[in-house]
Amino acid sequence: MRIMVQKFGGTSVATKDRMRQVLGKVRAGLTDGRKIIAVLSARAGETNALLKLAHEWSETPDPAETDQLISTGEQVSAALFSMLLKDEGITARSFTGQQIGILTDDVYGKARIKEIDTERILAAFAEYDVLVVAGFQGITGDGRVTTLGRGGSDTSAVALAAAAKAELCEIYTDVEGVFTTDPNLCGNARKLDRISYDEMLELASMGAKVLEIRSVEFAKKYKVSVLVRSTFSDAPGTLVTQEDRSMEHVMVSGIAYDKDQARITLRSVPDKPGVAASIFGHLAEAGLSVDMIVQNPSRDGVTDMNFTVSRKDVKRALDIMEKVREQVGGLDILHETTVAKVSAVGVGMRNHSGVAAKTFAALQKENINIIMISTSEIKISCIIEEKYTELAVRALHDAFGLDNNSYMEAQ
Amino acid sequence: MRIMVQKFGGTSVATKDRMRQVLGKVRAGLTDGRKIIAVLSARAGETNALLKLAHEWSETPDPAETDQLISTGEQVSAALFSMLLKDEGITARSFTGQQIGILTDDVYGKARIKEIDTERILAAFAEYDVLVVAGFQGITGDGRVTTLGRGGSDTSAVALAAAAKAELCEIYTDVEGVFTTDPNLCGNARKLDRISYDEMLELASMGAKVLEIRSVEFAKKYKVSVLVRSTFSDAPGTLVTQEDRSMEHVMVSGIAYDKDQARITLRSVPDKPGVAASIFGHLAEAGLSVDMIVQNPSRDGVTDMNFTVSRKDVKRALDIMEKVREQVGGLDILHETTVAKVSAVGVGMRNHSGVAAKTFAALQKENINIIMISTSEIKISCIIEEKYTELAVRALHDAFGLDNNSYMEAQ
Numbered sequence: 153m154r155i156m157v158q159k160f161g162g163t164s165v166a167t168k169d170r171m172r173q174v175l176g177k178v179r180a181g182l183t184d185g186r187k188i189i190a191v192l193s194a195r196a197g198e199t200n201a202l203l204k205l206a207h208e209w210s211e212t213p214d215p216a217e218t219d220q221l222i223s224t225g226e227q228v229s230a231a232l233f234s235m236l237l238k239d240e241g242i243t244a245r246s247f248t249g250q251q252i253g254i255l256t257d258d259v260y261g262k263a264r265i266k267e268i269d270t271e272r273i274l275a276a277f278a279e280y281d282v283l284v285v286a287g288f289q290g291i292t293g294d295g296r297v298t299t300l301g302r303g304g305s306d307t308s309a310v311a312l313a314a315a316a317k318a319e320l321c322e323i324y325t326d327v328e329g330v331f332t333t334d335p336n337l338c339g340n341a342r343k344l345d346r347i348s349y350d351e352m353l354e355l356a357s358m359g360a361k362v363l364e365i366r367s368v369e370f371a372k373k374y375k376v377s378v379l380v381r382s383t384f385s386d387a388p389g390t391l392v393t394q395e396d397r398s399m400e401h402v403m404v405s406g407i408a409y410d411k412d413q414a415r416i417t418l419r420s421v422p423d424k425p426g427v428a429a430s431i432f433g434h435l436a437e438a439g440l441s442v443d444m445i446v447q448n449p450s451r452d453g454v455t456d457m458n459f460t461v462s463r464k465d466v467k468r469a470l471d472i473m474e475k476v477r478e479q480v481g482g483l484d485i486l487h488e489t490t491v492a493k494v495s496a497v498g499v500g501m502r503n504h505s506g507v508a509a510k511t512f513a514a515l516q517k518e519n520i521n522i523i524m525i526s527t528s529e530i531k532i533s534c535i536i537e538e539k540y541t542e543l544a545v546r547a548l549h550d551a552f553g554l555d556n557n558s559y560m561e562a563q
Numbered sequence: 564m565r566i567m568v569q570k571f572g573g574t575s576v577a578t579k580d581r582m583r584q585v586l587g588k589v590r591a592g593l594t595d596g597r598k599i600i601a602v603l604s605a606r607a608g609e610t611n612a613l614l615k616l617a618h619e620w621s622e623t624p625d626p627a628e629t630d631q632l633i634s635t636g637e638q639v640s641a642a643l644f645s646m647l648l649k650d651e652g653i654t655a656r657s658f659t660g661q662q663i664g665i666l667t668d669d670v671y672g673k674a675r676i677k678e679i680d681t682e683r684i685l686a687a688f689a690e691y692d693v694l695v696v697a698g699f700q701g702i703t704g705d706g707r708v709t710t711l712g713r714g715g716s717d718t719s720a721v722a723l724a725a726a727a728k729a730e731l732c733e734i735y736t737d738v739e740g741v742f743t744t745d746p747n748l749c750g751n752a753r754k755l756d757r758i759s760y761d762e763m764l765e766l767a768s769m770g771a772k773v774l775e776i777r778s779v780e781f782a783k784k785y786k787v788s789v790l791v792r793s794t795f796s797d798a799p800g801t802l803v804t805q806e807d808r809s810m811e812h813v814m815v816s817g818i819a820y821d822k823d824q825a826r827i828t829l830r831s832v833p834d835k836p837g838v839a840a841s842i843f844g845h846l847a848e849a850g851l852s853v854d855m856i857v858q859n860p861s862r863d864g865v866t867d868m869n870f871t872v873s874r875k876d877v878k879r880a881l882d883i884m885e886k887v888r889e890q891v892g893g894l895d896i897l898h899e900t901t902v903a904k905v906s907a908v909g910v911g912m913r914n915h916s917g918v919a920a921k922t923f924a925a926l927q928k929e930n931i932n933i934i935m936i937s938t939s940e941i942k943i944s945c946i947i948e949e950k951y952t953e954l955a956v957r958a959l960h961d962a963f964g965l966d967n968n969s970y971m972e973a974q
Contacts, residue, residue, distance in 0.1 A: 231632035
């Protein structure tokens, strides 16, 4: 049986007219004898309206009951869309997470999928050509409704694709795919035809908000090919898939940036075992997420340490550093909230030298000072002054030849 | 285990403040170690809003998908109310019809309950003191959501009471109970302390819209005691229960009326076998519900036939009668839409003569002409001119001594 999953976000199902465009995508998917699993989000604004209601009813709404409440948003979308399909003569049925059998753990509000009942999907296809599934939700072993957290419908779609051994999982959104960088910022950004899971993970975590990061991890784990494309055009989109040889020829696939960065500097940190563990242990205990960490080589028994956090966390991070100072003594605490991060991402850089050098040279040429540097196997990130963000992105985009029709081939 | 069911309608759960009053009722119910099943309707207006959405999406919305859609209204109520209970330190959990295991047939929009999973209810009570159940809904054997039709939450409540062997099923509404007649129409109408299932069925079917008729049938079948009372007062309400000796001492328990009546008269109907069957067979095929039927004795091989239908059905009924005339020939068709029905109801009249005579005398005394008469074991109904309805109700109410504190004892 040939099966395809198609996921449609909140703006795509917001109105009847938009659902009609979605219907066109489903009809197109049904050609060649394929069966379709259509995964729908709640209509734009509905989830927030339900959450607002919960907070009117309770200062701290019970998480399990909140999930029972907000899961109705997707159920409404799925039922309405099934009505449209039936009116068009397409055999279809809507399913809640419980009805299709999406088993999750019981971490309400951000549950993880444990298992999907493949048999139930295949049995339903004996009767229907399209299964319309309410995204974002599942059920615990105890029969309670859970939700999967922000962007959870992407994860629903990829997980259903894995369970049904679908040939493709299409994620429909309001952009045409994944771009080499933000098109609003760089006029000659180019849509990528293909991108590897790892590159997508690096881009997604840095603010390329096309695909929810957990769904990409899921896709990588189960080798699900994901096609990101637009509900509102016929453009072919971007395929997120396993790394292949052709990708390795491209040193850098995209340039990402993130302005939600604040730098905290600790000067004269005693260079003794356990100090770094103490600093980052306290931050982790407080639930603060640290992004980049750079430690300079020690000199005269003391060292400098730099790390970045989200701007909303700066105050709490500084409070925690005050406590660390009381414990270890002596250090100076500085911070800066007007910094940003720019990153070059590409699986090709694994095999090719010169990416770091080219990055630094491109920034230097524009007189942009690099405050911190951090590298991974497929990524180079630089912290710079925030005001240079747009200039830096364009400079790197040009330097790696990412503009339209000019691939930067490996040397 | 002592279990009580409490059902709260749409106006009782419309706002957070009203739900707080409901919470008071649940807390009161929890005394003496009782466990509570709270059955909730959708917040007032929600079901109609969802139905409106369905009709925007489709001219003839698929019935199964409509049920999947509108069932979310009760799910929202149940989740919100559970939040309130938990905030008050009461162990509670919300359940959809599917989650609590209310199995129905697959007649979407007016499904009938086939079975309820008693084990699941008892297991849930091991963990929670209050089970908050979304009313009005169930699930087919095939896992599809169904709804039980207008007033279906009453039926949910009574069925859950039967399954859980509850000691009582309280139906909270915006009136204080069942009255001897409409208090808006007769100033000295008296609230009944008790009423039998059969009397309640006769009163309910004639427009005393306190309890949905199917729920009363269910209560009678499973001997569930139902207490109708107000969410907004502490008045003791009316107990709908099995007939007992004390009820037989009262000849008439209440006076009902129904203005949604139209009379159709067929004159010169050939008095041959099969003619009546043909007339009412055609009406039934068209889905028209006939209330009273009166046939005068035959004279010269022809007879007159009178029957009543709902006023909205008059035109269709007349069209059908035209077809009957074409088949059997000769008859005259007359109709009148300004008639009403008044009825005296009471299990006591089974054993006591004189109820009919007293009814006719009371109407005659006010110069009210009786157009049609129909009797059952526990009811006498008269069709009269509509303009006399209020006068007739008051006359009968007085004649049978139903005003406050003056029971009409049997002779």
